[in-house]
Each structure stands twice: as C-alpha cells, then as structure tokens.
Amino acid sequence: MSRAASHDVPHAFADAFGLLRPHFAALDICLRKQLTSFEPEIREMADYCIDTSGKRIRPALVFFSGWRDSAAVAPGLVQASAVVEMVHLATLVHDDIMDGAEVRRGRKTAARVYSPAAAVLLGDAIFAHALNLAARFPTTEVCLAVSESTRRVCAGETVQTLRRGSTDVSEADYRRIIDLKTAELFRVSCFLGSRLGGFEPGYVEAASLFGRHLGIAYQIYDDLVDFFGDEKRIGKTLGTDLLSGKLTLPLFALLERLPESERPALKDEIRGGQKPQLALRLRQMEELGVFSAVVKAVDAELALAVAALAPWPKLPPTPLLLGLTEVLRAQIAGLRR
Amino acid sequence: MSRAASHDVPHAFADAFGLLRPHFAALDICLRKQLTSFEPEIREMADYCIDTSGKRIRPALVFFSGWRDSAAVAPGLVQASAVVEMVHLATLVHDDIMDGAEVRRGRKTAARVYSPAAAVLLGDAIFAHALNLAARFPTTEVCLAVSESTRRVCAGETVQTLRRGSTDVSEADYRRIIDLKTAELFRVSCFLGSRLGGFEPGYVEAASLFGRHLGIAYQIYDDLVDFFGDEKRIGKTLGTDLLSGKLTLPLFALLERLPESERPALKDEIRGGQKPQLALRLRQMEELGVFSAVVKAVDAELALAVAALAPWPKLPPTPLLLGLTEVLRAQIAGLRR
Numbered sequence: 001m002s003r004a005a006s007h008d009v010p011h012a013f014a015d016a017f018g019l020l021r022p023h024f025a026a027l028d029i030c031l032r033k034q035l036t037s038f039e040p041e042i043r044e045m046a047d048y049c050i051d052t053s054g055k056r057i058r059p060a061l062v063f064f065s066g067w068r069d070s071a072a073v074a075p076g077l078v079q080a081s082a083v084v085e086m087v088h089l090a091t092l093v094h095d096d097i098m099d100g101a102e103v104r105r106g107r108k109t110a111a112r113v114y115s116p117a118a119a120v121l122l123g124d125a126i127f128a129h130a131l132n133l134a135a136r137f138p139t140t141e142v143c144l145a146v147s148e149s150t151r152r153v154c155a156g157e158t159v160q161t162l163r164r165g166s167t168d169v170s171e172a173d174y175r176r177i178i179d180l181k182t183a184e185l186f187r188v189s190c191f192l193g194s195r196l197g198g199f200e201p202g203y204v205e206a207a208s209l210f211g212r213h214l215g216i217a218y219q220i221y222d223d224l225v226d227f228f229g230d231e232k233r234i235g236k237t238l239g240t241d242l243l244s245g246k247l248t249l250p251l252f253a254l255l256e257r258l259p260e261s262e263r264p265a266l267k268d269e270i271r272g273g274q275k276p277q278l279a280l281r282l283r284q285m286e287e288l289g290v291f292s293a294v295v296k297a298v299d300a301e302l303a304l305a306v307a308a309l310a311p312w313p314k315l316p317p318t319p320l321l322l323g324l325t326e327v328l329r330a331q332i333a334g335l336r337r
Numbered sequence: 338m339s340r341a342a343s344h345d346v347p348h349a350f351a352d353a354f355g356l357l358r359p360h361f362a363a364l365d366i367c368l369r370k371q372l373t374s375f376e377p378e379i380r381e382m383a384d385y386c387i388d389t390s391g392k393r394i395r396p397a398l399v400f401f402s403g404w405r406d407s408a409a410v411a412p413g414l415v416q417a418s419a420v421v422e423m424v425h426l427a428t429l430v431h432d433d434i435m436d437g438a439e440v441r442r443g444r445k446t447a448a449r450v451y452s453p454a455a456a457v458l459l460g461d462a463i464f465a466h467a468l469n470l471a472a473r474f475p476t477t478e479v480c481l482a483v484s485e486s487t488r489r490v491c492a493g494e495t496v497q498t499l500r501r502g503s504t505d506v507s508e509a510d511y512r513r514i515i516d517l518k519t520a521e522l523f524r525v526s527c528f529l530g531s532r533l534g535g536f537e538p539g540y541v542e543a544a545s546l547f548g549r550h551l552g553i554a555y556q557i558y559d560d561l562v563d564f565f566g567d568e569k570r571i572g573k574t575l576g577t578d579l580l581s582g583k584l585t586l587p588l589f590a591l592l593e594r595l596p597e598s599e600r601p602a603l604k605d606e607i608r609g610g611q612k613p614q615l616a617l618r619l620r621q622m623e624e625l626g627v628f629s630a631v632v633k634a635v636d637a638e639l640a641l642a643v644a645a646l647a648p649w650p651k652l653p654p655t656p657l658l659l660g661l662t663e664v665l666r667a668q669i670a671g672l673r674r
Binding site: 041042094120122124135136140152154161 | 374376379382428431434435452454457458459460461464465468472473474475476480481484485487488489491492493494495498499513
C-alpha cells in the first residue's frame with residue numbers, strides 16, 4: 001500500500017495540504033486498520049478499493065473545519081475523515097461501473113479487476129463499513145449526518161445516470177445534481193469537522209454552507225477540466241462528458257452561445273445520435289468565451305463560500321478553509337484557455 | 338402501493354404471521370413514511386423497490402424476538418423491522434442486477450425498469466436510508482449492529498458472486514457464504530428484537546444464535562426449493578442455481594452420490610462448459626436420495642436453533658420463535674420428493 005503518493009496530487013493542493021501531513025498519516029493508519037474489520041475473504045479486495053491515493057479533499061475539509069491546534073491530531077477528526085473518505089471511495093467504485101471506466105488514477109478499476117458484479121457488492125461493503133465506523137462515535141450524530149448525506153449523494157448520482165444522453169436537462173437540473181452528488185459530501189465534511197471541533201452552532205452552520213458552495217465550485221471546475229484540462233496532468237482524455245452524453249456547465253454555456261441553427265447538431269451529439277465533433281466543440285468553446293463564463297460561475301460559488309465565513313474571521317478554521325478557495329482559484333488559473 | 342399482498346406468501350407462513358397483522362400494518366406505514374425522506378427525484382423509484390410484497394420473515398423475527406404483549410405494537414420494534422427489511426430489499430435490488438433477473442415476485446425488477454446502473458444507485462440510497470433510520474434510535478447500538486451485518490451480508494454476496502461457475506468450492510465455503518449472506522440478517526433481526534424488547538443479555542445471545550441457525554436452515558431450504566419446488570407456487574423455473582453455476586447443497590449432495598466417473602460431466606455443467614442436463618440431474622437427485630440428505634441438513638440446523646432457546650422455555654418470544662421452525666418444517670413437508 002502506498003497511500004502517501006503525492007505525485008498525482010495537483011501541486012497547489014499538495015502545498016495547501018502540507019500542513020496536514022501528520023493528519024493524513026493518521027488517516028492512513030486509520031483506513032488501514034479498518035481493513036482488519038472486513039471479512040477475510042474480501043479484505044484484499046477492499047484494500048484495493050480503499051487504496052486509491054486520492055486527493056483527499058474531503059478529509060482535508062474535516063481536519064481544517066475542526067482545526068484547534070496545529071500540533072495535535074484529534075482522533076475524532078481522523079475517524080470522521082476516514083468515514084467520509086470511505087463513503088467517497090465507495091461511490092467511486094460504483095461510479096466506475098456506471099461509466100465502464102477501466103482505469104482510475106493509473107490503476108485498473110475494481111470493476112475491471114474483480115468484475116462489475118463483485119464491484120457493486122464491494123462498494124456496498126465499504127459503504128456499510130463507513131457507516132459502522134460512523135456508529136462508533138459516542139452519539140448517533142455522525143451516523144445520522146453521514147447516512148443522510150450518502151443517500152443524497154446516491155440520489156444525485158441516480159438522477160445523473162438517468163439523464164445521461166438526454167438533452168431534456170436544464171441548467172437548474174445540472175446544479176441540483178452537483179449539489180447532491182458532490183457538494184453534499186463537502187458540506188457534511190465541514191459539518192462534522194466543525195461540530196467535532198466543538199465550535200458554536202452558528203459556525204457549524206457557516207462552515208457547512210462554506211463546504212456546500214466549495215463543493216459546487218469544485219464540481220463545476222472538474223467539469224471545466226474535462227474540456228480545458230491538460231490531458232497528461234489529469235490522466236484522462238478530454239471531452240469524456242460529451243462522449244458519454246453528460247450535460248455539464250461548459251456544454252450549457254456552449255449551447256447558449258451557438259447560433260440557434262447550430263444547436264440541434266450539438267444536442268444530437270450529446271444524445272449519441274452522431275459522433276461528437278470534439279475538436280470543433282473545443283475550438284468553439286474557446287472562440288465563444290465558454291471558459292471565462294464557466295470560471296465566472298465557479299467564482300460566484302467561491303464568493304458565496306467566502307461570504308459564509310465572513311462573520312468569523314478569527315476562528316482557527318477560517319483562514320485554512322479560505323485558503324482552499326485560493327487553491328481552487330490557482331488551479332483554474334493554471335488551466336489553458 | 339399494496340404491500341399487504343399475502344397471495345404470494347406461502348400458506349403456513351401466512352398463518353404463523355397472522356398474529357403479526359397489526360405489526361405488519363405498522364411496518365407498512367413506517368416504510369411508506371420513509372419514502373418522504375428520499376429526494377423527490379428518486380422517491381417514486383425507491384417506492385418501486387421498497388414495495389415488494391415480500392414474505393417479511395426478518396420483520397417477523399424482530400417482532401417475535403421482542404414479544405412482550407400481543408396487544409401492543411412497540412414503535413421501536415416497528416422501526417427496527419423497517420431497518421432490516423430495507424437492508425434486505427436493497428440487497429435484493431443489487432442481487433437482481435448480478436443475476437440479470439427480469440422479474441421478482443411477478444413484477445419487473447428495478448434493474449429492468451430503471452437500468453442496472455440506476456438500480457445500483459437506488460440500492461445504495463435505500464441502504465443509506467436504512468442506516469439513517471437505524472441512527473434515529475437513542476443510542477448507536479442499532480446502527481452499529483446493522484452496519485456490521487450489512488457489511489457481512491455484502492461480503493457473503495461478493496464471495497458467492499466470485500465463485501459462481503467455479504467447482505473449486507467446498508461445502509464449507511458454501512456454508513460460510515450462506516452464514517454471511519442470509520443467516521447474518523436473520524441473526525441481527527433476533528438480536529435487535531430481543532435487545533429492544535428489553536430481555537436479559539443471555540437471552541439476547543440465545544435469540545441471536547437461534548436466528549443464525551434458522552437463517553442457515555432457511556437458505557438450505559431455499560436452495561432445495563430451487564430443485565424440488567413447485568414452479569407455479571414459487572413463481573420461477575427450477576434449476577436456476579445449476580444454470581447459473583451456483584454450487585448449493587443439493588448439488589454437493591448429488592456430486593457426492595454420483596459414481597466418480599460421472600462427476601466431471603456435472604462439474605462441467607456447473608462451470609458452464611456444457612448445457613446443464615436439468616431433467617437428468619433432477620431424476621438423479623430423486624434416485625440418489627439428495628432430497629432427504631438436504632432435509633437432514635436443514636433439520637440439523639433447526640435442532641441447533643431450538644437448542645439455543647431451550648434454557649428459556651417461559652419467555653414470551655420462545656414459543657413464537659420455535660413456531661417458526663415448525664413453519665419451516667411444514668414448508669419442507671409440502672415439497673415434492
């Protein structure tokens with residue numbers, strides 16, 4: 001196992017998270033320890049799924065939101081971050097089945113290694129264990145919050161799956177989907193961190209709202225990367241959302257900017273009626289200012305995230321959380337236009 | 338919604354559960370109420386999955402194990418039975434994907450209606466909500482027990498899925514799989530019922546052990562039905578386990594009884610190397626006493642279940658739980674040989 005791998009963590013994030021080195025090390029130990037709870041027959045497979053060397057944005061949100069003292073790594077925050085990371089990893093295992101993905105972060109997906117059927121059940125087992133770890137807190141609060149979030153994440157993914165290849169989706173639908181599938185887990189990460197960190201209810205609410213808007217911003221950024229990213233750096237081919245019929249904000253922005261007569265052809269590409277003209281669509285996106293329109297949408301969400309914390313400039317988590325918005329801004333600045 | 342449907346409940350079970358009419362009515366209301374917690378976009382789909390008109394053996398175990406007074410329907414038992422039933426229904430939704438099943442209990446499966454991808458996510462959402470309901474008890478105990486059981490059920494299903502079409506499976510492997518995939522949820526149903534019913538720790542342990550052995554017996558019976566059932570009554574074709582390469586106890590018993598020279602052909606049928614000769618295998622099973630051998634295995638488990646409760650003949654749940662073993666015996670007696 002090599003979970004420490006930072007080579008695939010975008011540089012700016014890695015810098016921001018340098019502060020969290022001891023926390024991530026404790027998270028590693030915690031995740032590894034969870035494997036001993038899995039039945040021996042599926043332990044190795046669960047290990048394969050859990051060992052993803054991901055960016056760990058959600059654990060970072062838990063740790064930063066509960067920040068009290070840089071020297072101490074609070075065990076409760078480690079446990080909560082393991083819970084949200086396992087929920088996230090389980091959703092990735094199931095996502096990769098839907099997407100027919102063969103590779104994630106340079107490794108074969110669980111569906112590819114163990115069969116899609118086994119991957120469904122492995123994802124289930126990881127979900128179940130995440131909730132089991134959540135139930136090991138003294139009260140039911142963590143389990144209540146995480147199980148509700150998990151249901152919302154799955155609801156968002158369900159809607160996204162059913163709308164795939166459909167152009168009968170509004171930008172409001174898209175925003176609702178990313179609010180559920182991505183922002184929800186960002187939100188609950190901040191909720192758990194600030195709550196376990198012992199902050200006052202008003203701050204817990206503010207941190208949760210911050211997490212939600214950061215999550216929306218992050219997903220819009222991620223959808224932007226799918227068209228404007230650096231293939232080598234993100235480790236996947238561009239335009240997969242268009243190819244798989246997923247209507248994301250860059251596509252909404254392009255549709256809006258194309259002359260009305262040219263829209264049916266793009267819609268037909270989204271519906272899979274004809275092969276997407278990816279090079280043309282990328283060129284049109286650049287020519288018609290799609291990039292800056294989408295960046296504007298990200299900025300608007302980041303502004304809401306920042307505003308949520310404005311009344312509490314002096315609490316220890318605030319500068320750290322605000323730092324994450326800067327990290328995202330820097331990531332966007334690094335994208336080609 | 339018509340969850341009261343008893344037409345597909347085997348007669349003897351229906352009789353035994355007549356006592357539970359008000360409890361099942363309360364369970365219906367509770368399950369229906371849960372739907373309001375689901376996100377509007379997936380509520381109708383969740384309803385479709387939850388509305389299965391099943392046999393409700395697990396809820397019956399919860400109610401009987403917690404039995405104090407026939408007149409009162411304890412809300413805690415209703416809630417716990419809704420939790421285990423939802424976990425069970427979620428596993429069915431995912432099972433039907435693995436099996437490529439088109440129909441369950443006379444209705445199209447969720448995978449068939451909404452696509453397998455959507456069914457994966459819907460099952461996830463139902464799992465998550467079951468754990469959310471479990472987290473609404475005053476302490477973490479229910480959530481702890483149910484999440485651990487769920488992980489074990491998924492572990493059992495994973496192993497079964499990976500071993501499908503393999504003859505490199507021992508009878509011990511088979512018993513381990515059914516202990517996890519079926520007996521575990523029976524066990525936790527009895528655990529929750531007796532615990533929430535306020536019985537002493539020794540009885541909670543005994544009831545849990547009873548549930549486990551009843552679960553093993555029930556699964557062996559179910560595997561027997563796949564070869565010796567009445568097609569009309571069970572609503573599916575016989576021999577599906579052989580056709581899908583699932584090595585169950587009747588097949589172990591047949592393999593053991595066949596002359597050594599004839600075993601490779603049957604093994605090849607299990608591995609899918611050649612089309613299963615179902616009529617021949619059924620005839621051989623009858624001729625070689627497979628039926629009675631498997632019934633003996635069921636009886637052995639039922640004896641262990643009964644023995645677990647022997648020290649507590651006077652506690653109210655005991656006669657009711659023992660009644661369930663009689664129901665299973667009557668079911669078996671009703672099978673053709």
